[in-house]
Amino acid sequence: MSDADLENDPWSWWRDRMPVTKKWAYFDHAAVAPISRPAADALKSFADVAASHGDVHWMDWSNAVNRLRDLTAELVQCEREEVTLVPNTTTGINLVAEGLDWKAGDNMVVPEGEFPSNLYPWLNQQSKGVEVRIVPRRDGRVEVNDLMERVDDRTRLISVSWVGYARGFRVDLNELVEQAHAKGVLVFLDAIQGLGMYPLDLQTCDVDFVAADGHKWLLGPEGAGVAIIRKRHLDRLHCSTVGWASVENAHLFSGSEFKLRGDASRFEGGSLNQSGMMSFAASLEMFCQVARHHGHDAIGNRVLERARKLRGLLTQRGARLIHGPWDNTVHASAITTFEIPGETPDRFRARALETGVVVSCRGGGVRASVHVYNDDADLNRLAELVSSSDINASSPSDRN
Ligand SMILES: Cc1ncc(COP(=O)(O)O)c(C=O)c1O
Secondary structure (H helix, E strand, O other), X not given: OOOHHHHHOHHHHHHOOOHHHXXXXXXXXXXXXXXXXXXXXXXXXXXXXXXXXXXXXXXXHHHHHHHHHHXXXXXXXXXXXXXXXXXXXXXXXXXXXXXXXOOOOOEEEEEOOOOHHHOHHHHHHHHHOOEEEEEOOEOXXXXXXXXXXXXXXXXXXXXXXOEOOOOOOEOOHHHHHHHHHHOOOXXXXXXXXXXXXXXXXXXXXXXXEEEEEOOOOOOOOOOOEEEEEOHHHHHHOOOOOOOHHHEOOOOOOOOOOOOEXXXXXXXXXOOOOHHHHHHHHHXXXXXXHHHHHHOOHHHHHHHHHHHHHXXXXXXXXXOEEOOOOOOOOOOOOOEEXXXXXXXXXXXXXHHHHHOOEEOEEEOOEEEEEOOOOOOHHHHHHHHHHHHOOOHXXXXXXXXX
């Protein structure tokens, strides 16, 4: 499909850029996504050039990697100087957890049931005398008021996943940031389950720190991610790992002047995963192209429409949704978790794989994470598997 189709039919245009669709109905973007064709092409081209020419074209790679900073800034309306490239979300969380000037007796607040990467880096601060306050969810929900109730005058930060990995509850960021900032509390956003899908405008939603890897919804390879450290926090965050690339004269290897770069790239320290970052940038370009043509809300609206349709098909065929009743609210996401009467999630997943349908087992059920390029035929392939479930095949012991 040509770029003219981007204007008229962006979702078919997108699907055309997803080689995975030839074989699979893929619903596992909340785990590890298939990489898009632009991402794959960038990897192949890097490998060809590196094999044939070594680092002769290093500047071209560096420019392509820098494009990732521009695209990230465009996607979330931050400044490019606030973007730092990280190998994964976990690293971005640790940059902040290790970099804040905690004092013994400080505390931070995090919801229960977070992915471990948004818990362990905070628990790791306990050795400095930091208290980690874990706030129970309400049937999968993260209520901002519940988080705020645990805030006191020693609370430094609240850290949340934008979208919960298991059951897909999306936190109301505007409300969280507004309430936290009113009490002088910083907000860290683990954005890996939402970035690229739902609009995030840091000009209006003034989150302090963000991190996400590109290998889920952004359709890039594993090991290439971005973190955003807002300008106002650059100097308050101690650089816990530094190296040649952290300083202003990064290419003056004989120098000994330790003057940190004036932007967030100071956290990068050493050589980057150039191939991964270039590939991630190529994929992110697709998201920005669609947003430029159709507006920032278009991707979110489309993916939520896909998720609603999928849920309808699944329930018509007898699946029981086990994520909460937040479908038509600001908390909706593209993650659907469901049970099939008489069949364990593990067995359903294995059966689905045999027929070319990819889901995973999370949150006590089957998790289907749909993307904008999944068409009706994909949705039907998954739904039909529910109708054909064999109730005699259940084995309660391998319940997730
Ligand atoms: C909410 C959340 N945070 C963090 C991670 C881990 O991300 P990474 O491997 O990029 O550190 C995951 C992975 O599933 C996740 O779902």
